[in-house]
Amino acid sequence: MASVKKLAIQKGWDYHKNYMYGKEGGYLITVRQIIDLYNSRNNCKLLYIPLPTLTAGDSEQLLAYLKENKKNLKVAVFEIVNSVVIIRLAEGLKGFSNQDLDHLLSDLTSYLKKNNISSTPTCVYCEKELVDTTTKIDKIAYNAHKECVNQAKSELEQAKNNFEYAEKNYGKGMLGAIIGGLIGAIPWMLLEMFWGFAAILSLLVGYAAFYGYQKLGGVVTKATKWLMIIPIVMAVFVSNIVSVTYAFIANDIEITVMNYLIIYTDKELGTLMLQNLGLGLFFGLLGYFSIYRKVKNSEFNRVIE
Numbered sequence: 119m120a121s122v123k124k125l126a127i128q129k130g131w132d133y134h135k136n137y138m139y140g141k142e143g144g145y146l147i148t149v150r151q152i153i154d155l156y157n158s159r160n161n162c163k164l165l166y167i168p169l170p171t172l173t174a175g176d177s178e179q180l181l182a183y184l185k186e187n188k189k190n191l192k193v194a195v196f197e198i199v200n201s202v203v204i205i206r207l208a209e210g211l212k213g214f215s216n217q218d219l220d221h222l223l224s225d226l227t228s229y230l231k232k233n234n235i236s237s238t239p240t241c242v243y244c245e246k247e248l249v250d251t252t253t254k255i256d257k258i259a260y261n262a263h264k265e266c267v268n269q270a271k272s273e274l275e276q277a278k279n280n281f282e283y284a285e286k287n288y289g290k291g292m293l294g295a296i297i298g299g300l301i302g303a304i305p306w307m308l309l310e311m312f313w314g315f316a317a318i319l320s321l322l323v324g325y326a327a328f329y330g331y332q333k334l335g336g337v338v339t340k341a342t343k344w345l346m347i348i349p350i351v352m353a354v355f356v357s358n359i360v361s362v363t364y365a366f367i368a369n370d371i372e373i374t375v376m377n378y379l380i381i382y383t384d385k386e387l388g389t390l391m392l393q394n395l396g397l398g399l400f401f402g403l404l405g406y407f408s409i410y411r412k413v414k415n416s417e418f419n420r421v422i423e
């Protein structure tokens with residue numbers, strides 16, 4: 119299966135860390151190799167063509183064309199997001215060859231040209247013509263004016279600075295995370311009480327804590343990543359204690375500190391409880407970190423080159 123790097127070499131296009139850049143029929147093309155270490159089924163190649171002056175009518179027409187030519191052009195999935203057409207290439211068993219790419223690009227760009235869809239290069243920032251450079255926003259190539267690129271860079275810098283000094287609502291966010299974490303722990307607690315083993319459900323604790331954090335207005339920053347561990351650990355501990363308390367009530371055992379100490383230090387029961395606690399912590403944090411990878415403060419993580 120031809121990698122993006124190989125395709126770039128064959129076409130004589132620029133290549134930089136899983137992205138290749140070139141031009142076809144006056145249109146800027148970016149092809150990105152997606153490598154998902156967690157799930158290889160997500161591995162694919164995405165092709166991006168910015169069409170800054172795309173109208174609603176153009177958009178409809180273009181989608182119809184892609185739908186009609188899906189097989190012929192080896193297009194797996196396509197969509198238009200913010201005037202950029204994004205195509206997931208159909209690699210199948212034979213992969214996506216240099217010839218496939220040539221065929222897709224020449225057909226697609228001549229279709230765009232013929233229908234006068236964004237055929238005059240315009241600046242991604244000011245939408246005016248007579249572009250004099252290209253810029254990359256989050257690694258996708260666009261036409262632009264040098265002046266507009268510089269302005270966009272300094273505005274982004276300014277926004278980042280403002281963000282740094284803005285109120286982050288950590289307090290409210292953490293309160294939300296604790297409430298969220300405890301609510302997320304309910305299915306786990308219930309199953310634990312009535313069935314015994316359900317630590318995997320504590321995956322929900324991480325999700326719910328993070329949801330609660332944002333729900334109460336907590337701003338997601340780099341520090342949030344580490345702060346969130348506290349409410350998740352708390353929610354898991356509380357759930358564990360609630361399960362034990364339930365067992366006390368169900369077995370007519372008096373709820374005293376001494377009895378808790380006895381349970382947790384008991385050779386058999388205590389080991390079991392600590393195992394549950396450990397698994398709960400493991401899955402709770404795993405759930406949280408699995409979503410954290412996907413949560414980005416896109417506006418401020420944006421990279422302009």
Ligand SMILES: [Zn+2]
Nearest residue numbers: 241244263266
């Ligand atoms: Zn401009």
